[in-house]
Amino acid sequence: MSFDLAFWHASEDTDAAQAAEIYRGLIEEKSGLVPDAPAVRTFHEQVISVYPDLTSESTDEDVENSPWMSELFTGPGFLIAAVSWSRSVEVASTLISLAKRNGLICYDPQANLVIKS
Numbered sequence: 472m473s474f475d476l477a478f479w480h481a482s483e484d485t486d487a488a489q490a491a492e493i494y495r496g497l498i499e500e501k502s503g504l505v506p507d508a509p510a511v512r513t514f515h516e517q518v519i520s521v522y523p524d525l526t527s528e529s530t531d532e533d534v535e536n537s538p539w540m541s542e543l544f545t546g547p548g549f550l551i552a553a554v555s556w557s558r559s560v561e562v563a564s565t566l567i568s569l570a571k572r573n574g575l576i577c578y579d580p581q582a583n584l585v586i587k588s
Contacts, residue, residue, distance in 0.1 A: 473540035473553035476563060477578040478570050480508035480548060483587055490578040490585045497549055507547035510573040515550050517569045518543070522562065538562045 477494050485493075496504045525534060525542045538558040544551040554562045563579075567586055570577050577586040 472556065474556050474559035474563070475551060475553050475580055476566060477549065477551045477580070478511065478514060478566070478575045479505040479550075479578075480510055480574065481505065481576045485576055485585055485587075487578075487583045487585050490576070491580065491583060494551075494578050494580055497546070497551060498544075500546075502547070505548040508575075510575060511545075511548050511550060514569055514573040514575055515543070515545055517573075518550070518552070518566060521565060521569075 477490075477497065479493070481490075481493075493504050522538050523533070525537055525539050529537070538555050538561070540553040540555055544553075552562075552566060567577050570586075571588040574588045576588065578584070579586065
């Protein structure tokens, strides 16, 4: 089980119900739900500079030391992270801080909470 967080660029008036609907669509791989924003690409680069992504080339040691439960799920305009529960507080804090710097919202589906920049 993982602690999931989703990030994208949205208007400041996005509420939890709207974010939940967008999140569900993103994990179902529906397209066009969020705008493709350069800030998301910048955010992704910043995230993997702090916590390298898992890939098919990751070693067992990489997987053991990673905060990720799986590869980051990215697409045009969004990033979804599946974080290990044991590192969720540390990693969530870092990701939310980076997201705010890039003007992105964070959606926490566990709490049905939108964290705005």
